[in-house]
Amino acid sequence: MNRYKINEVFQSIQGEGALTGVPSIFVRIQGCPVGCPWCDTKHTWDINPDDERSADDVMAEQGESSHWFQSSFDELMALFAREGYTAKNVILTGGEPCMFDLTELSSQLIARGYGVSIETSGTFEVLTHPDTWVTVSPKVNMKGGYDILDSALARANEIKHPVAMERHVDELKALLTRLPEGAAPLIYLQPISQQARATELAIKHCIENNWRLSLQTHKFIGIE
């Protein structure tokens, strides 16, 4: 029986990409070695044994924390029930959830009637149930030194590329040449940190290339 290291669990509305607006339970898995400088979840990077807490302690915390708890699938289902969650979509996020094999967890969730989506940087192989919606948000040339994997690009249902400068668009175009024949993921540009210049740039390139714009709508309306 697998156990997962979880930083936080909460219910909200997906604010980004193709599933924007979908009520979802977010399961944030601890651990990420990718090292993006603008990362807004740096507290998830390290899996420090001293930061392990009980699920109750972690769920009672307010705000960001590097604390995490271990959970089996059954314990996670019990937590969903205790919290009274009603959303039927589960988003496995991080951190970098694809550091771990998520096949069993995603399969168990799907067997219980949940939709499952994963948000990954594309730097690890995506091991998940075939019906999982996979969002690859490629993190190119980050200080962790991980390359974007062809297998992750090929598995993507959507590619949601963070942009702030022209070179980020060039990086995306280079990645798209690596897609296998017939692959047609949805392509989104997402301005980094809601900067006005990044948003302008994203709009321009979305229109030019018939890509889609992803705004982190949850940040505009002040929800998690």
Ligand code: SF4
């Ligand atoms: S891959 Fe995601 S969690 Fe990891 S450093 Fe980059 S933005 Fe942060």
